[in-house]
Amino acid sequence: MKNSYTQKEQYYGEYLGLDKILEAQLPESEARGIDAHDEMLFIIIHQTYELWFKQIMHELNSIIDIFQATSINDNAPSLQIAVHRTNRIVEIWKLLVAQVDVLETMTPMDFLDFRDLLTPASGFQSVQFRELETKLGLKMENRHEQRYYEHQLCPAHVTQIKALDDQESFLDLLEQWLERTPIWGLENWGGFEVPEGAKENIHPFWATYRHTFESGLVSEELAAIEMSDFDRLILGEGEQNTRLSAASLQAALFITLYRDYPLMQMPYQLLSKWLEIDELMATWRYRHMSMVRRMIGMRVGTGGSTGASYLKGAMEKHHIFGDFTRITTYLIPRAKLPKLPPVLERKLLFTTV
Amino acid sequence: MKNSYTQKEQYYGEYLGLDKILEAQLPESEARGIDAHDEMLFIIIHQTYELWFKQIMHELNSIIDIFQATSINDNAPSLQIAVHRTNRIVEIWKLLVAQVDVLETMTPMDFLDFRDLLTPASGFQSVQFRELETKLGLKMENRHEQRYYEHQLCPAHVTQIKALDDQESFLDLLEQWLERTPIWGLENWGGFEVPEGAKENIHPFWATYRHTFESGLVSEELAAIEMSDFDRLILGEGEQNTRLSAASLQAALFITLYRDYPLMQMPYQLLSKWLEIDELMATWRYRHMSMVRRMIGMRVGTGGSTGASYLKGAMEKHHIFGDFTRITTYLIPRAKLPKLPPVLERKLLFTTV
């Protein structure tokens, strides 16, 4: 068997650009003749994080493309593809959380060997991560310590993120897609026997639903749950304290309740998976924060940040899909679900002969 | 708070060489105007694997440096550092196994979109991985389908690996370190009452140990375990079928048995962790093999390999520290351990006043 290499066009190392990838580790300690074995780990783990952020952006951009269409044909593969790629983002985030275990093999004293050499570089300067958050829907104005955040980035990057901030985010597109749900407009959506004492002047479905929900509350819950919050969140009454429109939250609640219908299955999977991503990102921030606290204690971060305390604030405030979590409060047991009128039910099913 | 960026010397992106790292994804499908969304994932996951291989090499090289000393002072931090870095390699391999989950989000049909464009590049051409195996101690001659393996690499890389093959591997150094254990030479290692009927003409410790082990076997075990294998493996009698010397396996067995003594604790942790790495590498090959089988079925791999079947062979044969696993057969319960003579015991303890 002769070696057939010479006539080969693709070779693993070239295909993967390994000359660039594997030459890009330039420890500052080495440049200065200081012995700091663990700086390599610090560099490489951050490089792998950045590679994965690029992959997540690749998936997210393709999903955004799908949702930018003015209508998504339920019969086109679009939605199924969006779900599949969202699931990949879930798996990548699980990996990124697990990756913290590797960084935790660096002890605080090993970090001290090179920590001062990094100043003022800092993980806060990851432009890709900021872009990712922004594209998902985290507005500049909703960030924890906005000014500190801007202070970290070079002016060009601040401008870049701000420009993205003005574009439609994935959350915007998701909201619009939910609002387009055609079901509420149906004329013959009637047939509901709205129970006596139910709230009036609202869509008979919601009148029925609201009544069923309220009747099911036990005494302890009556104290904790205010129906006015339901009215604000789902019916859009009064002053809003949500990021998302009532119309979109109505659709999200409907999808959650009636997920057993074929037409609702992919939308339900999509929403569930984005909530899972939101949670994984929060878990990642949480583990990151704990790791920083364990690593530098009360010292400031390499970028002059307040380190762990900043991260803690971010963990609390940077949930992007939090409004969807809020509708959980207003679910009712499956057995009590209002039965849908036939005209609507037909729209949620497959053609059957 | 003004933006202090201008006077900064280190900036995250530059420090990490992100211009190189994030520009090194050049999907072949894109170059040819073919739509193959998942090629990006294929590239990025392999790039992260290569980055982690570099990190593992960084750790391994530093460990090899420690073991290249003609003697390792038990009182220097060397051994503790070796254990700590070995543990980091454990954590990295756990991550590499988990990373397969992400690749598995690529379905066989998504892979088909670009699979033909890769030919004949192949994961078998990862020079770093081959170097890693070689440095650990996998000899060319012990590889599964050696000729096929050579056929995959370009001549320069074959030469490079072969040159490494002639150097002392970590396994060689580990063997020598174990052989240097000074305990067997001690003159007054006597005081063992060698039981009647025990094998003669061997060190009284092993005569006692061998007798204790043999006496403890129950009838079913007597059929399965041949003492001649013990004699070959641990006493070095007859024709050898091990990679490692009997002297080194004696030391490994002694360390395992008497790990409760302070001087044995770090050596025990070291051996345990390398066995864990061997196992993790096998698990990784196993999951890789399953994934390839699921991805391409009976088709050949992109490098013309027989794909899954090659990997299966490699999984069976490429254990590097397998000889250590074999000594497990010859352990005895703690309660039956021969008591060590005071002169030896003192050497295994801390100075106490």
Added chain:
Amino acid sequence: MKNSYTQKEQYYGEYLGLDKILEAQLPESEARGIDAHDEMLFIIIHQTYELWFKQIMHELNSIIDIFQATSINDNAPSLQIAVHRTNRIVEIWKLLVAQVDVLETMTPMDFLDFRDLLTPASGFQSVQFRELETKLGLKMENRHEQRYYEHQLCPAHVTQIKALDDQESFLDLLEQWLERTPIWGLENWGGFEVPEGAKENIHPFWATYRHTFESGLVSEELAAIEMSDFDRLILGEGEQNTRLSAASLQAALFITLYRDYPLMQMPYQLLSKWLEIDELMATWRYRHMSMVRRMIGMRVGTGGSTGASYLKGAMEKHHIFGDFTRITTYLIPRAKLPKLPPVLERKLLFTTV
């Protein structure tokens, strides 16, 4: 706030039967006055495995109920529920694989402290696990070392498993469900321009597909892939070497190829997840085997088994859904998929107005 316990009906400990659960650890070493700290771990980890097996059976039984219906209405929630519960089984198996990490904290010498006391109890005697395998579709006759296997169990349990063996397994039901796919019977399934030189006397879809597949093979693949195997597997020609019927494998291949159509999405998810479970069970056996090898070396298992070598055989032969993996070989790129005739396409879509 007074303590309101007295009027409570449900209390956590009683609800969970903790008096039974937490009193069921009776280490044999304790009974005999022997010090063997790790026996508790051994007992508790096996008890948690058994609890999870019970949970898996609970899910599997409910899925079997769904598939026992003579037809599954695609518009009923049945299939979506089956997918959801199958996914739970996936998550449980991931946990069971991870759980091996805990058992691996027991060292071989710690196991020796109580190992002899267990004889001849053995993990092979887990009736629930045998039932699980049998219900999934592993026939007695296909088990590795069938006689050894029977020898392990008490006669009552052998009888119990054999009785299950005669019932329809989940694999049987899955096969029947796939065979019921109504698409092949459609009269006007025509409209395919069967290419010249294609195989004759077969359904025009498969004639077209087979031709497309064969034309796409490159020279190296032509050597490795025999079309006669395709004919046997997918067309049902010649002597069968599969467990599943050609009709069911046709359906599985069709679902895989056209998974982008709404009606195919849940069936595709279902098949994928069962393949994942098969793989997870194999990984679990693999890690179990490695752990046993590390723990007892070449000694026999506590039940007189050949330990690691038995497990290795089981790992190879006990794949239950392996036939589905085989169709992977015969996939073609999405761009080359035969276009479906409108009459069929309509059946795969939602009703749209």
Added chain:
Amino acid sequence: MKNSYTQKEQYYGEYLGLDKILEAQLPESEARGIDAHDEMLFIIIHQTYELWFKQIMHELNSIIDIFQATSINDNAPSLQIAVHRTNRIVEIWKLLVAQVDVLETMTPMDFLDFRDLLTPASGFQSVQFRELETKLGLKMENRHEQRYYEHQLCPAHVTQIKALDDQESFLDLLEQWLERTPIWGLENWGGFEVPEGAKENIHPFWATYRHTFESGLVSEELAAIEMSDFDRLILGEGEQNTRLSAASLQAALFITLYRDYPLMQMPYQLLSKWLEIDELMATWRYRHMSMVRRMIGMRVGTGGSTGASYLKGAMEKHHIFGDFTRITTYLIPRAKLPKLPPVLERKLLFTTV
């Protein structure tokens, strides 16, 4: 091969008490004829949690036994055993965190099917978990919402926990063990050239160390780090705001700084692993809290708890080994460590001839 079952003494199912274990699932929904498929999962996952809590208690009790000795002989296997078993607790907690993934396959609506039947049973009533926290060192008075917490348990259990509260916890024993470190008493611990301007009237080692630390702070850190906090924490000056004595924190800091010395290696591993457990328990509470929020929204927990908000408070306050984390702030780079006097150094080394 005849079936040899009849003469067997140990049989897997009996050994594991499976008759008790597998009969202890009594879904309330089944008793009332309500269809709630997922209640089984709810029961079984809590039962496995309880089994693992029992295992953790088994390990913790054996570790407490070791630390209850008035002195731990560094040459006895005690400390190494404590480290090994602590490591097992680490692995179990990793599993308990991973186990949340399985519970997350239960959707909020599936939980609603049986949620009302559980009232007022609640996870807060897990006596084993409360005992575990108490034995580790979480005092009743330091618990979040102490009265609410007491309100949850039946009077007998409150009494039981309060009794434990008065006993020495593992944290107490760890503190005493650290305080017993004999190094500070050494007469000839001198030889330090205490730098000019250093704090006076303190042990020359700490005078040197404190000076080195303070001199190394950069301007930004000077603003954030108060030396008076160091004086309080490490020197025991002024009003204390720590749970642990200054003497014990001195020892912990010394161990962290000089972990490369043989005698410090096991103590260092021990401290590190307990910090890891603290962190894993916090991560578990965090994931538990997120899961509850996702499951019941703003509703109250089944035990009348405020659900997610209670858990969030607990997450913040229930760190047990937090004081050790605080010393991280006061580490200095290895290169600047004060060199130890020979008389002390000798005590940290192995006997060498």
